[in-house]
Amino acid sequence: MADPIKKVAVIGASGNLGKEIVQELLKAGFEVTAFAREDSQSKFPPNVTVKRVDYQSVDSLTSALKGLDAVVSAIATVAIGSQTPLVDAAISAKVRRFIPSEFGINTRIAGGTAIGNILQGKVKTLDYIIGKSQENPWFTWTGISSGIFFDWGLQFGSVGFDKRTKTATIYDSGDEPVQASNLPFLGRVVAAVLSQPEKTANQYLSVASFNPSQNQILKIVEAKTGEKWKVEHASTAEQEKIGLEKLSKGDYSAFSNLLRHRIYADGAKRAVEGEDNAIGLLGLQEEDLAATVEKWLDE
Structure with a gap:
């Protein structure tokens, strides 16, 4: 059995999704490191280690990743193309698991469509990660499609x-x-993926709080x-x-x-229900749609 994953770097930790991933990783007992640009004014929880990095420098990223077990990227779509130096650095630093910024629609089945063309940064990044994993079998990945936030x-x-x-x-x-996920739920999904590294290695998982x-x-x-x-x-x-x-x-x-x-669109068939929803694999359960909507109405 492989060593457990304990030390996790979160990229985009101050964003809407990143904040929730950090909180759920901390609750699950992981040691969390947040990466931030040198000029970032972002604030992080006191029990999170913060490292200032140059995202375009493989050397800077490699140094920051030394001794860590996994990387979770929650950077915004517009920055997706900048993940390649991070991947190279993760391999150089011997990081064992990479979760790229796939959150959203399933890019593996969006090829050849207009929306797929917009998401080429995501597609090419995961293709690159898969290729590197095949060259370095100890370097593993998990893709997570969540549907809409x-x-x-x-x-x-x-x-x-x-x-x-x-x-x-x-x-x-x-x-x-429609495939749909709440942000805290996605934090729990990430924690569950990293808690079960052998079960979730080199897999593309589609999840949903509900459909x-x-x-x-x-x-x-x-x-x-x-x-x-x-x-x-x-x-x-x-x-x-x-x-x-x-x-x-x-x-x-x-x-x-x-x-x-x-x-x-009628007949789109983008829901992930039953066995298609990987939450069963992860030991999670669907959430309560009515409770989510009612909470929003009460806020």
Whole structure:
């Protein structure tokens, strides 16, 4: 049996997802090191070691990674391409596990699509990691697809529900189930992956807190508030058209439009249910959709 993973570096530890990963790793008993740029003003919990690094320097990163067992990258999508020096440094420092910034849609099945082209940084990074793992069998990886960030999306409106105006935007029929994960849940997923290194080595895992349809969410918000919400119907085909037009002009805000088409279109089949949801492998359980929605309404 391989030695347990105990010492973990988190990249992007001050971000929305990174903060939750750090908290859940600490709760699970891991020793956490947060990497930050030299000029970063980010604050971290007192029980987290902070190392200042140059993300473009393999030497700087290698030095910071010495003695650590795993790297978890939670950097934002716009910075995805900068993970290659981190991968090279991890190998140089003999880090045993790399979890890249895959969180979101499954990039392994997005090839050849417009949204897949936007995510080429993620695709190429994981391809690079897999290649390096094959060259260095002791260097392992785990990819984690989470679907949409549900609790974050409720808070910032990207899920299509506005509690101030009691308005819901429903795409197509609103009956299509969608892969969705809460941020703290993803922190627990990462902790579970690293707690079971042999079981999760060199695997691409799709997880979800739950797989709600828009109409299920609408039913919950109306029941909780005791009011009928105003429903605005929209077309995912129109969203795709808008996204492609933006993309043709180099406007990468097209991602949001293309994502709506990809996940909400009737027949999209992007949910991860039953055995497709890797939480069973990890020893985790689905979360309570109604409890998540109600908590957001009460905040």
